[in-house]
Amino acid sequence: xxxxxxxxxxxxxxxxxxxxxxFFVSTKARIKAAVQEIGNQLKRQAxxxxxxxxxxxxxIKHEKGIFEDLxxxxxxxxGAVESGDVQKMADAANKISSLLPGIxxxxxxxxxxxxxxxxxxxxxxxxDTADKIMYARRLVIDLTADYNVKRVSVPASxxxxxxxxxxxxxxxxxxxxxxxxxKEEELKTPKVDL
Amino acid sequence: xxxxxxxxxxxxxxxxxxxxxxxxxxxxxxxxxxxxxxxxTGYEPGGLGFVGIALxxxxxxxxxxxxxxxxxxxxxxxxxxxxxxxxxxxxxIAENLSLATGLPKPKLYLIEDSAPNAFxxxxxxxxxxxxxxxxxxxxxxxxxLEGVIAHEITHIRDYDTRLMSVVSVLVGxxxxxxxxxxxxxxxxxxxxxxxxxxxxxxxxxxxxxxxSPLIAQLIQLAISRRREFxxxxxxxxxxxxxxxxxxxxxxxxxxxxxxxxxxxxTAHLYIINPFKEKGHGSVGxxxxxxxxxxxxxERIKAxxxxx
Numbered sequence: 233x234x235x236x237x238x239x240x241x242x243x244x245x246x247x248x249x250x251x252x253x254x255f256f257v258s259t260k261a262r263i264k265a266a267v268q269e270i271g272n273q274l275k276r277q278a279x280x281x282x283x284x285x286x287x288x289x290x291x292i293k294h295e296k297g298i299f300e301d302l303x304x305x306x307x308x309x310x311g312a313v314e315s316g317d318v319q320k321m322a323d324a325a326n327k328i329s330s331l332l333p334g335i336x337x338x339x340x341x342x343x344x345x346x347x348x349x350x351x352x353x354x355x356x357x358x359x360d361t362a363d364k365i366m367y368a369r370r371l372v373i374d375l376t377a378d379y380n381v382k383r384v385s386v387p388a389s390x391x392x393x394x395x396x397x398x399x400x401x402x403x404x405x406x407x408x409x410x411x412x413x414x415k416e417e418e419l420k421t422p423k424v425d426l
Numbered sequence: 427x428x429x430x431x432x433x434x435x436x437x438x439x440x441x442x443x444x445x446x447x448x449x450x451x452x453x454x455x456x457x458x459x460x461x462x463x464x465x466x467t468g469y470e471p472g473g474l475g476f477v478g479i480a481l482x483x484x485x486x487x488x489x490x491x492x493x494x495x496x497x498x499x500x501x502x503x504x505x506x507x508x509x510x511x512x513x514x515x516x517x518x519i520a521e522n523l524s525l526a527t528g529l530p531k532p533k534l535y536l537i538e539d540s541a542p543n544a545f546x547x548x549x550x551x552x553x554x555x556x557x558x559x560x561x562x563x564x565x566x567x568x569x570x571l572e573g574v575i576a577h578e579i580t581h582i583r584d585y586d587t588r589l590m591s592v593v594s595v596l597v598g599x600x601x602x603x604x605x606x607x608x609x610x611x612x613x614x615x616x617x618x619x620x621x622x623x624x625x626x627x628x629x630x631x632x633x634x635x636x637x638s639p640l641i642a643q644l645i646q647l648a649i650s651r652r653r654e655f656x657x658x659x660x661x662x663x664x665x666x667x668x669x670x671x672x673x674x675x676x677x678x679x680x681x682x683x684x685x686x687x688x689x690x691x692t693a694h695l696y697i698i699n700p701f702k703e704k705g706h707g708s709v710g711x712x713x714x715x716x717x718x719x720x721x722x723x724e725r726i727k728a729x730x731x732x733x
Contacts, residue, residue, distance in 0.1 A: 244489075260529065266528065269525065273525075347462070356514060360514075360518045362523050363518075364521070364522050364525060366517075367522045367525045368525055368526075370526045370664075371526055371527070375528070
């Protein structure tokens with residue numbers, strides 16, 4: 233009787249170890265896929281930009297600088313996607329998203345451009361791509377959090393230590409710096425003049 | 427103020443409690459009715475046979491509904507598949523949110539109806555369908571729509587269609603057993619001399635036969651309401667923008683048009699109760715018991731507490 237009980241307990245333990253082990257390896261694989269998805273989305277964004285350039289170039293002659301920056305950013309993305317480095321991809325993506333407001337202003341300043349359906353559609357597409365990249369990164373962040381939390385919580389940590397699963401970095405964000413500090417003018421309620 | 431992780435964990439716990447309570451209750455009903463049947467027929471394993479038959483019948487009634495739940499959409503007249511160009515916001519939002527949750531993109535449909543509403547169904551994420559009304563897409567902006575679609579995606583991610591199907595199979599079992607027991611007990615029993623225990627079992631059996639179908643249904647509705655709260659929290663978890671869903675729910679609350687395509691069987695799938703009778707705003711506790719959805723202002727309050 234006690235022998236059976238022991239066997240059942242052993243079986244339960246083995247099942248638990250196997251499922252926990254599988255959680256770690258499958259989450260790792262999913263994180264890898266999610267990182268590739270970021271690259272995929274960045275590539276999509278990079279492909280979209282020549283269209284935007286082509287349809288706006290005629291109107292925005294004096295904003296030439298923007299286009300040059302965009303081309304640079306595009307090259308950076310293509311390079312980063314090829315290298316497969318998450319951090320490089322994230323940097324390249326930041327470069328593009330910092331340029332988008334400039335384009336937006338340029339479009340708003342040109343009534344003809346604003347009225348153009350093609351440009352309107354492109355701006356919509358750009359917002360959507362920006363969202364897509366944000367959500368692709370969200371998945372990497374969430375999965376890494378799941379993985380890292382489980383890795384250190386009892387009892388799964390026993391399995392993690394047994395098979396030496398190490399902590400994963402996810403998206404690297406510096407823990408110090410401007411993005412976690414608020415400047416004084418940022419703390420004030422924004423005033424909007426209409 | 428609670429953060430989203432706590433909100434999610436709390437919702438999961440509460441949902442688990444209700445679901446576990448439901449299963450215990452159903453188990454108890456089946457046990458007592460089974461025993462009472464056995465005493466009536468005078469044949470001990472006979473009760474189990476009745477339970478088995480009830481399970482098979484109830485299972486068959488619900489199985490097609492569950493297995494082909496993604497086809498339900500084809501039965502709604504005037505539903506059409508969403509198109510990336512024509513329904514840019516709806517299509518791309520669903521695409522983005524499935525990206526965020528790591529699920530395959532669900533099939534997207536639109537119903538021509540000015541009542542703003544949406545629902546999700548399908549037996550697993552591979553066969554999931556999200557359906558929105560044209561009214562919803564016209565009345566909400568992109569951020570609000572994102573909140574609503576994220577709510578539906580969470581229903582899919584948490585296998586809510588599967589859970590509710592299992593629950594309704596069991597409610598069916600209890601209802602069938604109760605019904606049969608009442609029928610046989612009118613015929614009078616064959617077996618005599620069971621003693622006190624037999625008498626108690628039969629009284630208990632009668633009591634359960636009368637009350638348990640109603641109670642089981644009430645718990646089913648409670649589970650449905652719990653899952654709505656859970657999907658709301660899940661929506662915030664995905665979008666990190668409670669404001670989107672809050673203002674969407676406020677807009678939906680202000681709209682009193684009932685949805686024509688809805689029926690009682692699918693009501694629990696929608697983002698808000700498609701019938702919109704009195705149970706729309708805040709109502710008494712008693713009326714709330716019979717609703718598939720919690721009152722909107724309670725949901726909004728729960729969302730506002732999240733940061």
